[in-house]
Amino acid sequence: MTGGSTTGDDGSAAPAPAAPEKRQPWPLWEVFVRSSRGLSHVHAGSLHAPDAEMAVRNARDLYTRRNEGVSLWVVPASSIITSDPDAKGQFFESPQGKDYRHATYYTKSDGVKHL
Amino acid sequence: MATAPAVDQMPAESATETEEERAGREQFERLISEDSRIEPRDWMPEAYRKTLARQISQHAHSEIIGMQPEANWISRAPSLKRKAILMAKVQDEAGHGLYLYSAAETLGTPRDKMTEDLIAGKARYSSIFNYPAVTWADMGAIGWLVDGAAIANQVPLCRASYGPYGRAMVRICKEESFHQRQGFEILLELANGTPAQKEMAQDAVNRWYAPSLMMFGPPDDDSPNSKQSMAWNIKRFSNDELRSRFVGMMVEQVKVLGLTLPDDQIRFDEDTQQWEHAPLDWNEFKEVLAGRGPCNAQRMERRREAHEDGAWVREAAAAYADKRATAAQQKAA
Numbered sequence: 001m002t003g004g005s006t007t008g009d010d011g012s013a014a015p016a017p018a019a020p021e022k023r024q025p026w027p028l029w030e031v032f033v034r035s036s037r038g039l040s041h042v043h044a045g046s047l048h049a050p051d052a053e054m055a056v057r058n059a060r061d062l063y064t065r066r067n068e069g070v071s072l073w074v075v076p077a078s079s080i081i082t083s084d085p086d087a088k089g090q091f092f093e094s095p096q097g098k099d100y101r102h103a104t105y106y107t108k109s110d111g112v113k114h115l
Numbered sequence: 116m117a118t119a120p121a122v123d124q125m126p127a128e129s130a131t132e133t134e135e136e137r138a139g140r141e142q143f144e145r146l147i148s149e150d151s152r153i154e155p156r157d158w159m160p161e162a163y164r165k166t167l168a169r170q171i172s173q174h175a176h177s178e179i180i181g182m183q184p185e186a187n188w189i190s191r192a193p194s195l196k197r198k199a200i201l202m203a204k205v206q207d208e209a210g211h212g213l214y215l216y217s218a219a220e221t222l223g224t225p226r227d228k229m230t231e232d233l234i235a236g237k238a239r240y241s242s243i244f245n246y247p248a249v250t251w252a253d254m255g256a257i258g259w260l261v262d263g264a265a266i267a268n269q270v271p272l273c274r275a276s277y278g279p280y281g282r283a284m285v286r287i288c289k290e291e292s293f294h295q296r297q298g299f300e301i302l303l304e305l306a307n308g309t310p311a312q313k314e315m316a317q318d319a320v321n322r323w324y325a326p327s328l329m330m331f332g333p334p335d336d337d338s339p340n341s342k343q344s345m346a347w348n349i350k351r352f353s354n355d356e357l358r359s360r361f362v363g364m365m366v367e368q369v370k371v372l373g374l375t376l377p378d379d380q381i382r383f384d385e386d387t388q389q390w391e392h393a394p395l396d397w398n399e400f401k402e403v404l405a406g407r408g409p410c411n412a413q414r415m416e417r418r419r420e421a422h423e424d425g426a427w428v429r430e431a432a433a434a435y436a437d438k439r440a441t442a443a444q445q446k447a448a
Contacts, residue, residue, distance in 0.1 A: 050432040051435070051439060061206075065203075
């Protein structure tokens with residue numbers, strides 16, 4: 001697996017024209033949908049498509065059949081870089097034990113209004 | 116729509132387990148015991164991966180094959196409204212198949228391999244789609260009973276321990292409820308129509324009732340692998356539990372339709388708190404699953420034909436993408 005592909009598809013670019021049966025599978029794209037103005041694009045799922053234009057069209061048909069979105073992003077799955085899942089312990093260690101980064105840590109002001 | 120999966124036995128722990136595998140296994144066991152979720156890049160037992168890959172791909176194939184009985188009726192639906200509804204439903208089934216293929220792919224099986232297996236007759240799909248849809252009322256009965264059974268099966272799968280499967284199921288369940296309601300409405304209108312229409316509705320319910328109950332899979336005492344699936348938090352309820360719950364819902368809903376279920380043994384057992392129903396013909400289930408149902412050959416033939424007829428579209432799209440990519444490279448050079 002490379003990049004952020006969760007599928008094992010390496011999402012590599014289409015190869016030089018070859019006999020149809022020897023073609024690489026269509027690359028994998030990750031789809032992000034903005035559900036309404038003012039909100040972020042959120043990951044909805046993935047799909048296969050031969051190129052970016054078809055990926056956007058397929059994403060519309062697959063992920064917005066019921067007005068779920070006003071904008072779409074498609075990203076080649078192979079372009080996504082993820083943190084190392086095996087090292088997540090160390091990688092996300094820094095915030096551990098730093099409760100003072102949360103407002104709830106400060107309890108002496110309980111009952112004080114508008115704070 | 117899922118039928119109960121068969122599950123491989125968990126292999127005995129290997130004596131040659133590496134440090135890394137041991138850490139992975141311990142994390143997997145901890146996540147399962149906390150009822151947390153497993154994500155694609157986590158370590159997982161090979162049997163868990165295989166079980167899910169098979170269950171999710173079978174589920175995907177079922178959605179894709181499930182388009183056929185209804186697509187056959189689009190041109191013959193009785194009104195423009197019904198045609199539009201049926202088209203939307205068939206399009207949803209295609210979408211559901213694609214969500215599920217995506218989820219299955221995260222386990223490492225390429226999409227094309229799953230399609231090949233289906234077309235080569237190596238993969239299974241839900242036995243329900245091997246029954247013919249012979250009248251318009253069947254569109255009603257399929258929506259009400261078949262999609263109803265699918266929903267009863269699928270709602271607990273939204274909490275399946277494998278993240279991508281659960282997420283696909285959440286999306287699917289949201290969309291399925293329209294399917295069941297439109298089916299119910301078709302039956303309700305027929306049941307309140309002419310005597311011939313009411314008879315047609317009753318006939319469809321009579322034919323789809325038992326096959327829809329069999330969608331939950333074999334009885335618990337004949338489903339030895341369910342136990343492992345439940346231990347892994349893939350399945351949350353046993354086949355019989357879900358089936359009983361479904362019968363309880365249908366027995367009330369059929370009254371609103373003014374029709375009857377073709378089963379005079381339905382009763383609520385106060386001791387077990389379960390709905391009981393007449394015995395089902397499990398030999399028929401096994402025959403259909405083994406490929407000897409009324410429509411198996413026809414469904415496979417149609418799927419193969421669609422794949423082959425669509426080959427030029429896939430090739431043209433890929434050739435066009437190649438051409439554009441090459442042109443872009445040359446321009447950049």
